[in-house]
Amino acid sequence: MSTNDKISTEGGQSLGQNPFASLSGLSLPSANTALPKPAPKAKAKPVQPARNRGRVDILREKAGRGGKTVTVATGFVGIGLPEKEQLAKKMQRACGSGGTVKDGRIEIQGDKRDEVARILIEAGFQPVFAGG
Numbered sequence: 001m002s003t004n005d006k007i008s009t010e011g012g013q014s015l016g017q018n019p020f021a022s023l024s025g026l027s028l029p030s031a032n033t034a035l036p037k038p039a040p041k042a043k044a045k046p047v048q049p050a051r052n053r054g055r056v057d058i059l060r061e062k063a064g065r066g067g068k069t070v071t072v073a074t075g076f077v078g079i080g081l082p083e084k085e086q087l088a089k090k091m092q093r094a095c096g097s098g099g100t101v102k103d104g105r106i107e108i109q110g111d112k113r114d115e116v117a118r119i120l121i122e123a124g125f126q127p128v129f130a131g132g
Contacts, residue, residue, distance in 0.1 A: 051124050052124065052126065053077075053078070053079070053123070053124040053125050053126075054075075054076070054077045054078065054125060054126065055075060055125070055126045055127075055128055056073055056074070056075050056076060056120055056125045056126065056127050056128070057073070057074050057075045057127075057128055057130040057131075058071065058072070058073050058113050058116055058117055058120075058127050058128065058129050058130065059071070059072040059073075059074065059130055059131045060072075060111055060113060060131060061131075068109070069110060069111045070107050070108065070109060070110070071107070071108045071109075071110065071111060071112045071113050071116050072105050072106070072107050072108075073087075073091075073105065073106040073108075073116055073120065073127070074104070074105040074106075076104065076125075081101065084101045084104070084106055085101050087106060087119065087120075087123060088100065088101050088106045088108070090119055091106065091108050091112070091115065091116050091119050092108065094115050094118075094119055095108055095109075095110065095112040095115045095116070097109040097110045097112065113129060117129070
């Protein structure tokens with residue numbers, strides 16, 4: 001390619017017509033001054049540290065599952081099945097995967113130990129990574 005074949009990038013000539021010129025005759029408002037100002041943000045309340053609800057073991061299991069990895073939270077003390085199911089739903093949404101409550105344990109599909117631990121900490125438990 002010779003130097004004569006290059007396209008100039010110095011601006012060149014104008015387009016010849018303004019695509020917005022026809023809008024000037026429509027008497028449109030120049031600026032939208034009717035928008036309300038945003039309300040001042042309320043200060044966030046300090047988060048109260050959750051009470052200690054006990055230790056919960058977080059395991060990663062593959063055995064007997066066809067090679068699939070499952071994250072298991074076990075060792076809950078003093079909570080009933082409805083609260084376990086509520087925690088399981090919160091974990092499923094956070095991890096973007098399926099899960100269940102089986103035999104008093106919460107099982108989440110995939111290796112999601114960090115997300116499960118975060119949710120358990122928010123609920124006041126002390127998660128401990130156990131096993132491999």
